[in-house]
Amino acid sequence: MKSSRTLSSSPLWRISVITTAEAEDAVSELLASVSGCPAAAYFDLERQTSQVSVFAEQGSFSPAQLRREITAGLERIQNFGLDTGGARVIIARVKREDWAESWKRHFKPIEIRMKKGNSKANRDAAVFHSLLVKPSWSKQRAAPNQAVVVLDPGLSFGTGQHPTTAFCLHEIVRGLKLGTGRSFLDIGTGSGILAISAIKLGYAPVQAFDFDPEAVRVGRENARKNHVSDLLKLTRSDITRLALQPARQFDLICANLISNLLIAERWRIANRLKVGGTLVLAGILAEEFAQVEQAFADCKLELRSSRVENEWRSGAFCFR
DSSP, rough: OOOOHHHHHHEEEEEEEEOOOTTHHHHHHHHOOOOSSSEEEEEETTTTTTEEEEOOOESOOOHHHHHHHHHHHHHHHTTTOOOOOOEEEEEEEEEEEHHHHHHHHOOEEEEOOOOSSSSSSHHHTOOEEEEEEETTOOOOOOOTEEEEEOOOOTTOOSSSSHHHHHHHHHHHHHHGOOOEEEEEEEOOOSSSSHHHHHTTTOOOSSEESSSSSHHHHHHHHHHHHOOOOOEEEEEEEOGSOOSSSSSEEEEEEEEEEEEEHHHHHHHHHEEEEEEEEEEEEEEEGGGGHHHHHHHHHHHTEEEEEEETTEEEEEEEEEEE
16 A cells, blocks of 8 residues: 555556536536546637546546547447547646646636616625635635635536626625525536525525435535535425425526526425525526526516627516
8 A cells, every 4th residue: 555655655546538518517417427536627718619628546447438438428428319529538647746737727616796787785784795706726806895715626526717606696696786685596517616605694594405415514614614514405306296386485596507407497496486586597598598498488577688799698587
């Protein structure tokens, strides 16, 4: 057995796939599945490409075999209709200090502020009205009345970098114009970033769930690290098995799910929204958004605002 000193200084394998924003989530799932390690993605705005990477111990796999598995997986993703952009697979040895520094280069703090106005939140100096999401190594300090969420890439399923997550965060901050104490539901919580942010900004009660047990574990760990565990009800649940008529409704709901699932379960989602509340739908390919919008129109919900970024489109809906 290697000593801890030897292990901590030994090189790592970096397994990366350069692909499109459209295929980013599918490629992340692929790399995590074949390597057994958490994947994280970095979007290069200039090149309009996404680099999905995992880091693994040397000797834990055969690079040649892994490359074959990844290549086969990419072919399956392409066959499902996602454009991988001629995905390029890169497997290289890196020093552990290079691995740590790579995250520091790619993951920068994100600030989300509410537009100025005569809102209840802006009038109350004791209330947070903006959000700072940062990795643990960042020394950036919060501005006055700014809530802080700490999340590290590689340990999470979402750090706010992805356009769909960023849209949800903007809507959470935007909701502060109606004051704190509003209820929030996070469907498909992933890292827990949305639910944790909502708690930090004063939403209550806050509930979240995910079908993936690993996401639930990571979400709970992130809640603990941000000292909000006691304020978050996070469970493992399947949206398709929830009661059609819920016991509780919420002021703000974020559902970051694939289009087919959003459409199929639209009534279960819509029935959980209070009259006067806002439903945020994200994780939708731009070309599929019209179908989602029409499906929720059947639930008497209309699009209030939306944003298109890269291959993704997200929207905020309210009852007519």
